[in-house]
């Protein structure tokens with residue numbers, strides 16, 4: 563459908579701007595040299611360029627998920643081995659799953675779409691990097707509609723919102739895929755959290771509404787991360803596939819649904835060890851939890 567024939571967007575937001583003669587806004591968390599929020603680019607470029615040996619390689623079948631333990635100081639790549647496919651990523655501290663990726667704060671500290679040198683932060687009361695992004699074969703993409711790649715705005719697809727909207731019971735959404743993948747690690751549905759949508763192009767339209775575009779990844783694209791801690795990492799190959807079609811592909815009687823399955827592909831995880839780890843990681847130290855010593859204004863019975 564061309565934009566002129568589309569019905570007006572249902573939104574509380576106006577598409578036109580009003581001039582209030584305000585000064586240009588600054589980012590709320592402005593980067594300054596030496597800030598603990600921002601990665602030392604020299605160090606992480608050195609990590610990206612360093613010699614590495616492949617330790618493990620895992621394939622995530624289309625429309626499913628896998629969970630993999632990744633030791634601290636490793637570099638790992640999420641890949642598109644057969645072409646475009648969006649990936650829903652969850653990350654936990656391997657030893658304490660209460661510490662996990664915090665999409666909202668990461669969005670504020672860096673940007674709504676992330677790339678090389680950005681970090682994925684953990685939730686409160688930990689607040690430290692789980693990973694730092696070291697390379698990104700799709701990085702910097704910004705299209706004519708404002709779409710950018712690797713999205714923290716949206717979250718995983720799930721059967722509850724699907725039921726609410728379509729009335730259908732579909733079982734292979736990313737939320738469910740991730741749930742099945744983490745069960746053998748002692749985690750449950752309640753541990754699945756807001757994701758980073760890797761290889762997914764999204765943005766906000768003139769009505770401030772979330773949109774998604776077809777995945778631009780090609781065979782061999784990758785998103786590379788340095789593990790700042792021992793991690794449990796789960797990826798789901800979204801049943802939305804490359805997002806070129808709309809649907810979930812679970813109705814075997816329906817032709818459109820079968821077409822949907824054709825745009826679903828696998829994902830890969832490759833885990834690498836730095837060959838000269840001590841030398842490459844000179845200047846790196848394991849991130850500490852934020853050292854707030856207060857008690858949220860609570861007083862103990864003693865005082």
Ligand SMILES: [Zn+2]
Nearest residue numbers: 719736800801
């Ligand atoms: Zn999904």
